[in-house]
Amino acid sequence: MASKLRDPREFPTDFVWGAATSSYQIEGAWRKGGKGLSIWDAFAHTPGKIATGETGDVACDHYHRLHDDVAMMADMGLRAYRFSFSWPRIQPAGSGAVSADGIRFYSELIDALLAHGITPWVTLYHWDLPLALQVEHDGWLNPDIANRFANYADICFEHFGDRVKHWVTLNEPWVSAIMGYGLGVHAPGRVSTVEPYIAAHNLLRAHGRAVDCYRDRYQAKQGGVIGMTNNCDWREPLTDSIEDRAAATTALEFFLGWFADPLHRGEYPEVMRRNLGDRLPQFAADDRYLIEGSTDFFGLNHYATLYASRPEPNDALDSDVFGNGGIAEDQDVKLTADEDWDRTAMGWAVVPWGCRKLLGWIQERYDPESIYIMENGAAFDDDDPKPGADGVIEDPRRVAYLEEYLGACHQAIGDGVNLKGYFCWSLMDNFEWSHGTAMRFGLHRVEPQSLQRIPRRSARWYADVIGSNGLPASPSLQHAVADK
Numbered sequence: 001m002a003s004k005l006r007d008p009r010e011f012p013t014d015f016v017w018g019a020a021t022s023s024y025q026i027e028g029a030w031r032k033g034g035k036g037l038s039i040w041d042a043f044a045h046t047p048g049k050i051a052t053g054e055t056g057d058v059a060c061d062h063y064h065r066l067h068d069d070v071a072m073m074a075d076m077g078l079r080a081y082r083f084s085f086s087w088p089r090i091q092p093a094g095s096g097a098v099s100a101d102g103i104r105f106y107s108e109l110i111d112a113l114l115a116h117g118i119t120p121w122v123t124l125y126h127w128d129l130p131l132a133l134q135v136e137h138d139g140w141l142n143p144d145i146a147n148r149f150a151n152y153a154d155i156c157f158e159h160f161g162d163r164v165k166h167w168v169t170l171n172e173p174w175v176s177a178i179m180g181y182g183l184g185v186h187a188p189g190r191v192s193t194v195e196p197y198i199a200a201h202n203l204l205r206a207h208g209r210a211v212d213c214y215r216d217r218y219q220a221k222q223g224g225v226i227g228m229t230n231n232c233d234w235r236e237p238l239t240d241s242i243e244d245r246a247a248a249t250t251a252l253e254f255f256l257g258w259f260a261d262p263l264h265r266g267e268y269p270e271v272m273r274r275n276l277g278d279r280l281p282q283f284a285a286d287d288r289y290l291i292e293g294s295t296d297f298f299g300l301n302h303y304a305t306l307y308a309s310r311p312e313p314n315d316a317l318d319s320d321v322f323g324n325g326g327i328a329e330d331q332d333v334k335l336t337a338d339e340d341w342d343r344t345a346m347g348w349a350v351v352p353w354g355c356r357k358l359l360g361w362i363q364e365r366y367d368p369e370s371i372y373i374m375e376n377g378a379a380f381d382d383d384d385p386k387p388g389a390d391g392v393i394e395d396p397r398r399v400a401y402l403e404e405y406l407g408a409c410h411q412a413i414g415d416g417v418n419l420k421g422y423f424c425w426s427l428m429d430n431f432e433w434s435h436g437t438a439m440r441f442g443l444h445r446v447e448p449q450s451l452q453r454i455p456r457r458s459a460r461w462y463a464d465v466i467g468s469n470g471l472p473a474s475p476s477l478q479h480a481v482a483d484k
């Protein structure tokens, strides 16, 4: 397919260039200013849950370093910054009283960003649920959480909506449901084949109510946009057979379709309803009404790709295969990787053409007016963590990853995909959930003890991309972007 934007690899004017983080992963200050505990505070303090034995008590200490961190963003010429609010920092018990200190902290952050010309993109929920809601009300399993979440969202719109014009309700409900309620590797650590579908259903219902509140009471006067962000890997049919192509579609429907279909079509994918039977809740009429059409943009977090094929009778469907896209038996799809694919430290396959294909699939299936990549990036260890004479740490593999994935984004735009922005995960190394700080995604390195931020080459490279609104003219692509 020909691209109108191919050479030089310039992006559309108005393309949003950003970087992303989340509250639990960077803030620390876990009991400062009256903050309530979250399920991640409890989970990380439970022996054995975090590979390194760490917690997010301090994390990057962003709570105390917000002005330096904003200056660091300004240094890069960042146009937008995606971060999340900690619900228990704002509403310590998850309902009722609001913490003035919490409001003050986020106000200060938002004002600092705006003073530097950086647009805040706020995620309301990036997994740190108030612990009280888990202990007293069963967290996302309780249908009442939809109204509690809408009430919390209302507080946020009221206090910050004069300055925040880009809202994301939920980050990756797939991860909340599968890793939190299916595999038990994220908070609250539940292991079940039933609960993920209930939790996901209530996450969708909560989103619907929060968006309804925004549209009903704030959107006209505040003039912002609101949506959800979902994660999805690409699933490439292993062969051209009808069975493998159907397997790839099924895998995508169990992954992204699970959330995007209700948002855009008002119903779960047919294959999920068929395979799951009674385990998949049904939408009540009022919920369906609030959920369908409840997103002003399509938020996507994308990292990796696997092949999909129809399993042979004795194939093991390993639900531990990273990024299997759900509960393997429910999908009945075999997922494999090409041995030749490079992998990041997370074990995720580096396949830039998968990004282009996924964007095309989304455009074709949902036809959104705007898609934003809310996260993309890579974890790699530093070969040499010492900065060179220019004060920069070399990270050639991360630079190559970003260059190749942004190249794929550029091609997708040429294909006709309405991609309007890109947020790199992450601004700096942070607390990578069950991996602790062992996985480093940062454009900036964060030193283990001092927590000093040191730029990596990728930060400088990305700053150049932002400054020129495009990719360097002669790319040193390691992974050819396949035409297939």
Ligand code: PNW
Binding pocket: 022, 025, 171, 172, 175, 231, 301, 303, 322, 323, 375, 425, 432, 441
């Ligand atoms: C996302 N998967 O997590 C999160 O939004 C970030 O908080 C996180 O740091 C980042 O990606 C890197 O991991 C994911 O299993 C967790 O497909 C799991 C998956 C995808 C994203």
